[in-house]
Amino acid sequence: MYYEARIHEIIEVASALAAAEKIRSESMYTYQVMKWTSKDGNYYMYAVPDGHLDEMLAELAILRQGKNQDDAPYQQVESITNGWIDDTDILARHLQDAESSTIIMKSNAQLIIDKPKGDEQASFTCGCCGNWFKDNVQKQLKFDQDAGYGICDRCQQWY
Ligand SMILES: [Zn+2]
Structure with a gap:
């Protein structure tokens, strides 16, 4: 997964x-x-x-x-x-x-x-607060987190 x-x-x-x-x-x-x-x-x-x-x-x-x-x-x-x-x-x-x-x-x-088409959704663990969330893969790429991790909406204000 x-x-x-x-x-x-x-x-x-x-x-x-x-x-x-x-x-x-x-x-x-x-x-x-x-x-x-x-x-x-x-x-x-x-x-x-x-x-x-x-x-x-x-x-x-x-x-x-x-x-x-x-x-x-x-x-x-x-x-x-x-x-x-x-x-x-x-x-x-x-x-x-x-x-x-x-x-x-x-x-x-x-x-x-190679690269996301733009509509792909996936599950991530927030690298900041540890919450599990679903988000758009392309949107998460800019946070450059380790595989399986992303930054949730709540924590994005700090990035
Ligand atoms: Zn978070």
């Missing part, structure tokens, strides 16, 4: 295994998203860092998008606690299973690539 407030860059890889290797090697930035095509060719798959702050790779949101449809929504099909997995092959298997998942956790997930 943290990923929905963040701006991402897409890294295309060949397969679920290649995505797992890249994630496990920790040679990716936490704003990067691994993208590959499912084995059956029906979906684009996305592994999105979804942990909080220092441990963004500890959680992964797995999204998929129908390939043969314009503007297909992102479906979140899996949430993987990567921090508890200590083997690349096991992570690869989880990623592969997500390709054909029958469980849709969220049918219209938000994935912001």
